[in-house]
Amino acid sequence: MSVPTLTLNDGTKIPQLGLGVWQMQDDEAPGIILSALNAGYRHIDTAAAYGNEAGVGRGIAESDVPREEVFVTSKLWNDRQGYDAALRAFDETMGKLGFDYLDLYLIHWPMPAQDRYVDSWKALIRLREEGRIRAIGVSNFLPDHLERLLDETGKAPAINQIELHPYFQQAKQREVHAKLGIATECWSPLGQGEALSDPILTEIASRYGKSAAQVILRWQVQLGLVTIPKSANHDRMRENISIFDFELTEAEMAQIKGLDSADGRIGPDPATADF
Ligand SMILES: NC(=O)C1=CN([C@@H]2O[C@H](COP(=O)(O)OP(=O)(O)OC[C@H]3O[C@@H](n4cnc5c(N)ncnc54)[C@H](OP(=O)(O)O)[C@@H]3O)[C@@H](O)[C@H]2O)C=CC1
Numbered sequence: 623m624s625v626p627t628l629t630l631n632d633g634t635k636i637p638q639l640g641l642g643v644w645q646m647q648d649d650e651a652p653g654i655i656l657s658a659l660n661a662g663y664r665h666i667d668t669a670a671a672y673g674n675e676a677g678v679g680r681g682i683a684e685s686d687v688p689r690e691e692v693f694v695t696s697k698l699w700n701d702r703q704g705y706d707a708a709l710r711a712f713d714e715t716m717g718k719l720g721f722d723y724l725d726l727y728l729i730h731w732p733m734p735a736q737d738r739y740v741d742s743w744k745a746l747i748r749l750r751e752e753g754r755i756r757a758i759g760v761s762n763f764l765p766d767h768l769e770r771l772l773d774e775t776g777k778a779p780a781i782n783q784i785e786l787h788p789y790f791q792q793a794k795q796r797e798v799h800a801k802l803g804i805a806t807e808c809w810s811p812l813g814q815g816e817a818l819s820d821p822i823l824t825e826i827a828s829r830y831g832k833s834a835a836q837v838i839l840r841w842q843v844q845l846g847l848v849t850i851p852k853s854a855n856h857d858r859m860r861e862n863i864s865i866f867d868f869e870l871t872e873a874e875m876a877q878i879k880g881l882d883s884a885d886g887r888i889g890p891d892p893a894t895a896d897f
């Protein structure tokens with residue numbers, strides 16, 4: 623069963639489930655990408671900061687899958703923010719990936735103390751107008767950062783990639799996204815493994831002969847989110863994409879909603895993150 627796509631506010635289609643590749647070494651990335659493409663993945667999430675763009679590009683180039691059938695995201699790292707710096711960083715990313723266009727480029731963190739994200743956003747708008755990027759977006763942007771992009775450029779991001787898992791569900795942030803026409807993408811969708819032994823999730827999973835990981839990813843897809851679980855293991859990669867043959871009931875969706883926690887964040891807080 624193939625992965626459904628979501629249509630972004632600029633008309634671009636993104637597969638709702640992709641492979642996250644943070645913490646994969648550049649030299650192991652080609653093999654992992656080949657394995658993911660064989661398992662049916664057509665969406666890969668990398669970043670300049672992950673140090674594996676070259677390996678990701680090589681894996682795609684060495685596969686039998688045409689470049690245009692794979693949706694690839696990369697991200698602008700914090701020390702390259704600003705208009706000219708972002709243009710140069712994008713060229714470097716493209717050189718490493720070996721692509722002539724990118725599907726999605728994100729500003730990785732707002733870094734409000736630097737106050738350069740509006741200029742970075744203007745560079746991304748230009749790159750999209752030039753046809754070098756299909757869709758542009760952001761990551762870890764809070765509502766006031768999104769409002770400022772809109773106020774100063776009139777252009778809303780297609781997507782905001784944020785921490786989102788059963789213990790940190792971001793309902794308010796999702797509401798803001800819906801109002802502004804911005805899709806929500808979940809990073810650390812499995813809570814970096816923390817949520818996988820949750821008794822409610824394992825109980826729901828047992829009803830379908832599925833795993834807790836599959837229930838979490840199915841929950842995210844049914845919420846209309848994009849999700850990018852990371853696995854470097856072929857069996858778990860296959861497991862994570864095998865979620866399109868069952869459906870959670872409304873009662874199960876409500877049970878999972880009940881797992882949300884005010885202090886469930888595992889990554890940095892975008893308001894104060896400074897790195
Ligand atoms: N924009 C941002 O700021 C951020 C973006 N990201 C993106 O999100 C992606 C995913 O987030 P990440 O932090 O990696 O965490 P995830 O929530 O995807 O969890 C990954 C961990 O879970 C394990 N795992 C994966 N599938 C299963 C399974 N079916 N059963 C048991 N264990 C499993 C993996 O191990 P194994 O590999 O051994 O299977 C790994 O240890 C990243 O790779 C990156 O692309 C992440 C953090 C921040």
Ligand SMILES: O=C1CO[C@H](CO)[C@@H](O)[C@@H]1O
Binds near residue numbers: 644669671
């Ligand atoms: O995507 C991410 C994972 O790696 C980075 C750290 O090296 C994080 O800061 C970032 O948000």
